[in-house]
Amino acid sequence: MSFNSLILIWFDKNKRNLPWRDQFDPYKIWLSEIILQQTRIAQGTGYYNRFVENYPTLKSLAEADEQMILKLWQGLGYYSRARNLHFTANYINSELNGEFPSNFLELKKLKGIGDYTAAAIASIAFNEPVPAIDGNVFRVFARYFNIELDISQPKTKTYFFNLGKEIIDQKRPGDFNQAVMELGATICTPTNPDCMNCPVNQSCEALAKKKVSELPIKSKKLKVTHRFLHFLDISNGDQVLIKKRTEKDVWLNLYNFPIIELPTEESFPSKFQEFNTTKPFRLMKEEVHLLSHQKLHISFWKANVDQEEFIRLQKEFNSEIISIEEIHQYPYPKPMEKYLDSEYPN
DNA sequence: AAATCGTGGTA
DNA sequence: TTACCAAGATT
Known part of the structure; x- marks a missing residue:
């Protein structure tokens, strides 16, 4: 047959x-x-x-x-x-x-x-x-x-x-x-x-x-680039900053916290201390997130700041102010989803 | 043509 | 742990 x-x-x-x-x-x-x-x-x-x-x-x-x-x-x-x-x-x-x-x-x-x-x-x-x-x-x-x-x-x-x-x-x-x-x-x-x-x-x-x-024969294997991302969970009372991803990059049109991306692992925290004059950012979580072609080293930092600084940071990062009650309405990439589920459960 | 674009399961 | 790859498309 x-x-x-x-x-x-x-x-x-x-x-x-x-x-x-x-x-x-x-x-x-x-x-x-x-x-x-x-x-x-x-x-x-x-x-x-x-x-x-x-x-x-x-x-x-x-x-x-x-x-x-x-x-x-x-x-x-x-x-x-x-x-x-x-x-x-x-x-x-x-x-x-x-x-x-x-x-x-x-x-x-x-x-x-x-x-x-x-x-x-x-x-x-x-x-x-x-x-x-x-x-x-x-x-x-x-x-x-x-x-x-x-x-x-x-x-x-x-x-x-x-x-x-x-x-x-x-x-x-x-x-x-x-x-x-x-x-x-x-x-x-x-x-x-x-x-x-x-x-x-x-x-x-x-x-x-x-x-x-x-069989089958498959030759090429893609190379993975490393990136070091610092997600900033900045809040004032029941308000939080999030930012829509509009650049030509991964996760286009999804949302995340304001991000500082650094070229290496080491050169880290001193960089963004300047953004915060009242309270320091606390390290909440570190993880490695694998994409098909990128290895993302992600750190989550949290700070509750006063109103004046909140506004300043909102402008600094060109981000949106939303209330915590509506935070789960927005589409997020996996690392954000996991963080929000643990820190802002609903 | 080679790079870019997610996440999860499997060995 | 790393590497592969899964009912691929776009640039």
Whole structure:
């Protein structure tokens, strides 16, 4: 039997029951695909359910404030996905008369939708036979066909896309794409793949040549830069200073305390003593927060200052004055969320 | 083409 | 502990 038939039969019997399956609303398919970019199903499912509950239609999402969407996205990471999700909802709602684009090429024009997501939506929601090439598919194809190309090179994706176009099931393209991904996620895993229970183990080239553990080949590893950030929890009575991140940097459009960033670990506290003439800042917490490409060394410092100084610091940091009661309304990156949960519980 | 953009689970 | 990487997109 063909790869095609075997994997679809396996999928029909073994597919997981997930909340975005067995319905074909392109809005919900899109929403699920954006949430699942670079994100495990276990982590994304709760977010998907909350988004569907809060924004059941594209129109409702389009009419929401970006800040509300970022708040609901808080903790999921890669926040450009949330910003683009909102932008595209607005675009479809106002420029495309609320009608979701229904083919691969039109979908790809939308902000936040690239090759993979356009193919996933086109195949699942509109039955178009275009292959969705994600990390799972790279791994399954590389092993099954013994492909030794470097998957970190962009042109390799074109090779896999063309291969996928040739073998994708013409009658059930959406199920085919999902079947390959499901196989990669549950059987053909990066380490310790369960080849014994693989539906295509009779014809897998890597298995026959005992090369499963060597494939796929991925060359580049990214380098991590260190940053030293000092978060200043400055309060006056029940008021606190927070600042929206508007620079081209991580966590764009999220909020945090006023920050002093220093070039090294050592050169630290003397720097900001000058900001405070009444009381010293107390060190509340130190932690290392890992991003995919940065290692953030974060310190939280707290000071309760008088009114005059509060205003001065508010201007100094170009920050906003808010009351502690409303502090949890704003979207925050993970380190801020954790700090606020412990110091300002609600 | 290579860098940038989060967070959490796993070995 | 470090390294990898997960239903990737953008610049």
